Amino acid sequence: MIDSRTLRIALLGAGNVGSQVARLLIENRTELAARAGADLELVGIAVRDVDAKRDVELPRELLTTDADSLIVGADIVIELMGGIEPARSYILKAVESGADVVTGNKALLAAHGSELLEATEQVGAEISYEASVAAAIPILRPLRDSLAGDNIRRVLAIVNGSTNFILDRMDQNGDSMADASQLARELGYLEADPTLDVEGWDAAQKATILARLAFHTSIDTERVYREGITGVTAEQIEAAKSAGYVIKLLAVAERLTAEDGTEGVSARVYPALVPREHPLASVHGGNNAVFVDAEAAGPLMFYGAGAGGLQTASAILGDVVSAARRHVAGGPGLVGSSHAALPLLSIDDVITKYQINLLVEDRPGVLAELAGIFESLGVSVQTVEQFVAEEEGLATLIVGTHSAREKALRATVEALREAKATARIVSVLRVEGAQ
Amino acid sequence: MIDSRTLRIALLGAGNVGSQVARLLIENRTELAARAGADLELVGIAVRDVDAKRDVELPRELLTTDADSLIVGADIVIELMGGIEPARSYILKAVESGADVVTGNKALLAAHGSELLEATEQVGAEISYEASVAAAIPILRPLRDSLAGDNIRRVLAIVNGSTNFILDRMDQNGDSMADASQLARELGYLEADPTLDVEGWDAAQKATILARLAFHTSIDTERVYREGITGVTAEQIEAAKSAGYVIKLLAVAERLTAEDGTEGVSARVYPALVPREHPLASVHGGNNAVFVDAEAAGPLMFYGAGAGGLQTASAILGDVVSAARRHVAGGPGLVGSSHAALPLLSIDDVITKYQINLLVEDRPGVLAELAGIFESLGVSVQTVEQFVAEEEGLATLIVGTHSAREKALRATVEALREAKATARIVSVLRVEGAQ
Structure with missing residues (x-):
């Protein structure tokens, strides 16, 4: 299905992930063309500062500060700027101009997912975001496509590598929370402001995205029940160990019937005791894993690296090639539906x-x-x-x-x-x- | 994207998997319609004997022995008869009449995959076969779509539940090969003729399918290097254990450079020593797992049930809903490419x-x-x-x-x-x- 077509790829952002995506698009251009059925031409990279120092050397002539001009005329726009604005406006602009969008922006998807998906569906384009949850681990497409005929009961996920690293150090090496956190900072697992990670905000955003795909339901990420790991002590870890458990920060999304009979979903984040023999218990260091329990399929687990520029770039490029194939084939894009519109139930239930x-x-x-x-x-x-x-x-x-x-x-x-x-x-x- | 369209689904075969697929298509019709964007009407089930006893009660009026008439006019044909003929002819007939095909027939795909994929691509239809490897575990779509932008180095897979059950019993309970095999037979893990499983033929077929998707290369399943588990002794299991290993029957597909510099792939099946700390070592009982090592993504693992009528039905229905969405959206189907055409290298290399x-x-x-x-x-x-x-x-x-x-x-x-x-x-x- 190789044709002579060239698809124009615009990249917004050249940070840790963006620079790897740019490098791979350039280095693997021939092979990617064979897989996509069309040449994928990186036509420009929008950055804040053209002269900023980067880990990966990028062709100077591709760098621009003019994201707006870059977006117009692109077939596929890759958004890797992070944050809500201007990322949201750029994506809407890309979609309006008929481009497919690939993004790894979990904060944006959690906060404005419905708006972006609806805008995309209206013009028959496609927005893909595999990189937004669990980096390189294929989990969103499997939920959307492979499990499309099954009824998912529950998703238990370790989706924040920083906190898993800290809890795993405490469990495996007997570190205190302070020592484990200090090491996480030194190794680059924790940001200067670790609140998003340790208070569970990051995991709550990912729970929102997982719940949408698992239950065809849009939920308000602000209403996801959330407890972080700051209250976890070395004593609790020790006690858990001797009782045959390990403490993991879990993002949970599940189908639930409330006490009053309401059918709904629960989305929540908290440190929980997981039995040592459960597959999630052996997820060590900064790794991620998503455990899915489905009516027909039974228990499934998806495991791999949860962060890293190169690892995340794998997910971005998978989405880019898939979007390109769709462009070559024609026809409108597939958008995950939220037809079920189940209510988000309270933690009380x-x-x-x-x-x-x-x-x-x-x-x-x-x-x-x-x-x-x-x-x-x-x-x-x-x-x-x-x-x-x-x-x-x-x-x-x-x-x-x-x-x-x-x-x-x-x-x-x-x-x-x-x-x-x-x-x-x-x-x-x-x-x-x-x- | 719900429209008023009805898609006609024809099912060939009503055995263990087929009867579950029929039941779920009927019971979940409303929900599946919402997900697919079109009503999925099961128009008939072709069987050898209409009056045969089945585990699941199926509507008598849907059963027919006339597969040919059923295929003509179907939008999606689900082939679950198994074996080479008449499955192959029916699939080709379905494709020629413009239907999409969903199948779990690993023997057929391993032997005639290229023929079926080419026929499908020529008419712009799609053939999906997630159920053919590792039952309910989403692995083929992730390889085709999610990892489409990455370079896979190696796939190590436990894809035969029967032999994993036997080896796991020997490892965990100290059973002899004879006792473990007897138990596997009693629990229904082993067929009356266990040759396909214990001699590694089944795993070799799955290695062929995995290698095609991982390396965009069609290989001859007859040439996959193969050793079964019949030579594995309790002494070997014991010795492995004390050296920190567990013996697993692995299907391996990997990129390889031969001694003479030829770039190619290796596909092989044999019982191998796996370090106890490797994620594959903790795959117990009849479960399956596929471990993928990719250049950018790093190590990934996909884990779940490797067999079972209901579990396999999950994969079939995922493919059916995906095919239906494509029908609704229009445009030709996506077919995994074999553009790389790498040679299958000898075990010597x-x-x-x-x-x-x-x-x-x-x-x-x-x-x-x-x-x-x-x-x-x-x-x-x-x-x-x-x-x-x-x-x-x-x-x-x-x-x-x-x-x-x-x-x-x-x-x-x-x-x-x-x-x-x-x-x-x-x-x-x-x-x-x-x-």
Whole structure:
């Protein structure tokens, strides 16, 4: 299906990922042409400063500060500037002028995904964004295409490499949160301002994108329930380890029926206990993995590098070649649908298990008193472990619950906190991925 | 993009997978229509015997023995009969009449893939076959689309669930090959005639399909180098375990430069030693996994169920919805290209590591004598372990080599076999996935 056509590629941004994309488009031009069925000509690279120093040397004549002129006349526009504006306006301009768009901009997609997808669909173009979640790991196309005939029940994802690196160091090397974070900064895993990563904002954006594709539903990323990793302590990691768990920051998207019967989806981010034998438990360092549970397919996992300029460039180029093939074939683009329009349910409705670690008075009758609290709130206890605490007159109690609604679990923790027998709630963590 | 169009779906075959596909097409018709942008009407199911007993009850009026009439007028034909004929003729007929084809027929694709792809491309139709490798695991579309801009170096795949079940039982439970095989038969993992599985034919067919998509190259499945698992012993499994390895039947497809400089691909199937820390080592039971190493993306792994009627139906329906979307959008289909046309290189050219277990005379000078053999054939030794054997006067020697050409490694084993100091070569296994 090779023809003599040339497709004009415009690149916006030449940072870590952009410069690798430019290099690969130039170096592999012949091979990419054979795969795409058309020559892919990089016609220009829009940058803020033409003279800025870059890791990869780029042809000087391709660099321009005039993104607007570059976009007009391009067949495929690759947006790698990041941030909301001017990226959003440039993408809309590209789509209006009939170009296909490839982007890795998760913040923009999470905040304005519906607007961009609708604008794209209206003109019959296509917007692809495989690089926006889990870098090089093919996960968005598989969700959109390969699993298009299945019903996805749940997605559990490690999609933030920085926090996985930190938690993995704490788990594998016994580092404190401070030491692990310092190392992450030194190795370039953490930005100068780590808030987006450690507070779970980045993972929440990715949960939004995953939920859209998995459940054909557009959700508001601001309303994704979110807890970061800043409260995770070395003691919790140790306790998790001895109980057969590992703590992972998970982005969860799942189909859910609320207590009142409403069918909806839950999207949430929090550090959770994952059983050691679960495939997600062996995702180490800065790697990412997306675990998908589908009705027919059963459990699936997609694993690989979650960051890196070169790795992310792989996903961008996959989207570029796919867009080019569509251009050669003709016909309008495919846009992930949000026809299901399911409501985003509250964290209160989520069904999960709690692992509660508390200090209690070391005297007869305490266990019965606390067990009564669980019972009265309708939360069923699965495991109890009790041992003498270091503090005089106190015992440590570790209670694992059966699955229950978050609302009841939270009420239980509050009641435990108020109970006469309780000295202190040490830690409360949710369990994901257990039977 | 929902329109009022109805697409006519014809199903050929109502076995384990086919009956699940029919059930899901009927039960999920409304949801599938929303995703595909057109109603998907199952217009008929061609079977050999209309009255045969089936696991899933299917509407009697859809069943027919007249596949030919069913195919004419269908928009999408799903072929799940298996075998070469009449499946091949039916697919060609479907393509000629303008239908898109979805199939899971690995034997047919391995043997006649090029013919079918060319026929499909000529009329602008599309043939999809995600279900043919690793059942529900999305791997073929990711290779074709998501990794279209990357250069794949190597694919290491566990694609035969039956043999993985047997080897995993031997490894995890200490079963003998006979006991593990018997259990596999009882649980339905092995066919009455297990030759296709245990001799590696099934894996070789899948290696052929993977190599085509990974390297844009059509290869002859009959020429895929193949060793089955029948020679694997409980002793080998034990020895592997104590050396930090697990034995897996791998389908390997990789880019390779032959000794004479020829650029080509290698496709091969054999039981290999995989380091315990490699992601493939933790693929248990009947599961499948495909490990892909790409230049830009780095290492990726795709994991999930490798068999099952329902699981495989997920892949079939993903292809059906994707084909339907393309029908709605218009334009010709996308066909994986084989433009690279790389030669299939001989096993002699493969670069790998050997782990050689041999019994030698227990006397001074033996190690020097044998070391001389390795040296003279240009094979470098990485590890040597020697201990007293159970047999009087003999020692067990376990030699791990550095990477070398298969040809030199095989010559080394032959020379060792002839050496005066050697009593017996106990086992020779290749190592894959090590640094």
